[in-house]
Amino acid sequence: MSALEAGASLAPQEYAVTRADLVRYAGASGDFNPIHWSDRVASAVGLPGVIAHGMFTMALAARAVAAWTDGAEVVDLGCKFTNPVVVPDDDGGVVVRVAGTVKSVEDGLVTIGLEVTCQGQKVLGMPKAVVRG
């Protein structure tokens, strides 16, 4: 983990998200909220379309952290869900991009600030992870 020095930029990771991914995530997580699979219900509650589970997007952020840190133990993880990731009903889906910067390395803990975007727009607010270095 010597590359995790304060100020280091971490290689951005890009993940495509399709409707099929949302269905799989619903099954794995137990979150069957129809706003993640039904256009009809999503529209009825005023959403722009079927949206990814916030926790799915957060899981992708955690996946990037695991890739950067070789699976280091996470002690803290958090974000706000500021903009929905709207997932089209096609085969390509939409791309979520996770970038990261090492904010600090102190007392054996590495704090990573994240930037999670979709189509150029930030979708998570103040995403942050703290891992054991």
Place this chain on the structure above:
Amino acid sequence: MPVDSSLVGRVFPATTPYAVSEEKVREFAAATGTPYAGGPAPATFPIVVAFRAMNDFLAAEQVDLFRIVHGEQKFAYARPVVPGDVLSATLSVASLRQIGGNDIIGTTSEIRDAAGDLVCSTSATLVHRGEA
């Protein structure tokens, strides 16, 4: 339908114990594209248990899941979740406010193992979209 403001401070009963199997962890890792070769679960896995607590809460308050949008989630981990853990979550309502016809519900959940030791504490903000 505004959520009852007397809910703040209320602690809901612990969820029924959830046995973390390696198969379930593998399934969660696969669903999120996370490489998994055994050992600790991916960081967001505790949401599986926290979500059960949220579902119980919504059912008790007769709130429809489809009116809920996730506003915020934070995890503080005492240790990673590993297969073999038997976990339950205890949810309490930390805050409640109404903005523009929506209820903003702040919850915290403690996830404990079979010995009662804290594994993870997590807080969530749930946005309950009012009926237009």
